[in-house]
Amino acid sequence: MTLITDVRLRRILDSRGNPTVEADVITESGGFGRAAAPSGASTGEYEAIEKPPGEAIAAAREHAVPRLVGDAYAGNQREVDSILHAADGTDDFSKIGANSAVAISMAAAKAGADVLGAPLFQHLGGAFRGENFPVPLGNVVGGGEHAADATDIQEFLAVPVGAPNVEDAVFANAAVHAAVADLLEERDVPSGKGDEGAWAPSINDEDAFELVDEAVSLVEDEVGFQIEFGLDVAAAEMYDADSETYEYESAGISRDTDEQIDYIAGLVKEYNLVYVEDPLDENDYEAFAELTDRVGDQTLICGDDLFVTNTERLTDGIAQDAANSILIKPNQIGTLTDAFDAIELATENGYDSVISHRSGETEDTTIAHLAVATDAPFIKTGAVGGERTAKLNELIRIADDAT
Numbered sequence: 001m002t003l004i005t006d007v008r009l010r011r012i013l014d015s016r017g018n019p020t021v022e023a024d025v026i027t028e029s030g031g032f033g034r035a036a037a038p039s040g041a042s043t044g045e046y047e048a049i050e051k052p053p054g055e056a057i058a059a060a061r062e063h064a065v066p067r068l069v070g071d072a073y074a075g076n077q078r079e080v081d082s083i084l085h086a087a088d089g090t091d092d093f094s095k096i097g098a099n100s101a102v103a104i105s106m107a108a109a110k111a112g113a114d115v116l117g118a119p120l121f122q123h124l125g126g127a128f129r130g131e132n133f134p135v136p137l138g139n140v141v142g143g144g145e146h147a148a149d150a151t152d153i154q155e156f157l158a159v160p161v162g163a164p165n166v167e168d169a170v171f172a173n174a175a176v177h178a179a180v181a182d183l184l185e186e187r188d189v190p191s192g193k194g195d196e197g198a199w200a201p202s203i204n205d206e207d208a209f210e211l212v213d214e215a216v217s218l219v220e221d222e223v224g225f226q227i228e229f230g231l232d233v234a235a236a237e238m239y240d241a242d243s244e245t246y247e248y249e250s251a252g253i254s255r256d257t258d259e260q261i262d263y264i265a266g267l268v269k270e271y272n273l274v275y276v277e278d279p280l281d282e283n284d285y286e287a288f289a290e291l292t293d294r295v296g297d298q299t300l301i302c303g304d305d306l307f308v309t310n311t312e313r314l315t316d317g318i319a320q321d322a323a324n325s326i327l328i329k330p331n332q333i334g335t336l337t338d339a340f341d342a343i344e345l346a347t348e349n350g351y352d353s354v355i356s357h358r359s360g361e362t363e364d365t366t367i368a369h370l371a372v373a374t375d376a377p378f379i380k381t382g383a384v385g386g387e388r389t390a391k392l393n394e395l396i397r398i399a400d401d402a403t
Ligand SMILES: C=C(OP(=O)(O)O)C(=O)O
Pocket: 039, 040, 041, 042, 043, 044, 145, 232, 234, 304, 356, 357, 358, 359, 360
């Protein structure tokens, strides 16, 4: 029933107005799945290769589609994904593009779920998936590669750890986003938004910490449950390998690795940060390990550019105690199977998985299902904006359906 009879690929728009790959997978019994690849701006050095969409589509049509049609079963995700790997033949999807691969992989999963008549999270997670729902990390202020002339730290994330359910958590993050706007207006600070919908005022990081701290406290009082905050430092983007320093341009500060570790450890204590992503350069497992040793019992130290959803890099990180959580972005590695394997390896080793969007997104909601299917404790998918609320609203619907 899930035998794949057609795979269609096209270019569609992403949220930045750039082209991206969309895939439709159709099965023998009329099952249908559609998915689109997201795209990063602060990409990790070791990510699978995103090709220009036109080239990725042409290459996938030539090499992957003929191997899938009439041979692969959409309900057998590992088979679909291993055919994608075989059709590509490289270890970084540089032939068909990780964007074509991930769109086909996710579309196949949806087609498989369609044939079974099950929601995607149930098809992916099976009957014995856990009953928890992820806490959403909501990007409320940001800069870095996601906005010009804003904070050096890429993302300030609201974390509604005390929310009784997904719906309250999602609304709490939106309320923090709104409270930040009110505080900016009170202070006469104009602000546009970055790629993920976070406010991107022209302020330095120190001012942003005060702002987010206050916004979080205001909303916490309003909703009556605990909200903390966290960061995606995206430190690889500010690391200068020649001088071996982290350059905070808006504050005019340069920190060497020891100073960076001290700085982040100090922030964790001062602001009770519950989440810190990529606080150090993507090549520096050792510095990650030192920071994790210092504050890993108080906060999540999460590897995004460090691990790039790659089990080999995660294995190295685990061996060195480099972090205690991993960001999972299916397009960093190219298939759902690879993303699942990374989550499984993380879980076996006591690492938390944080399922994540990219800064360039579409209306695709696969990651909401992936987070629920794998019982991931956190999902990072913005706070507001259509391509972000697509996932957040899907999460609310899944919770409504499943409980
Ligand atoms: C979502 C992120 O940004 P991008 O998609 O630009 O890598 C991130 O760095 O976690």
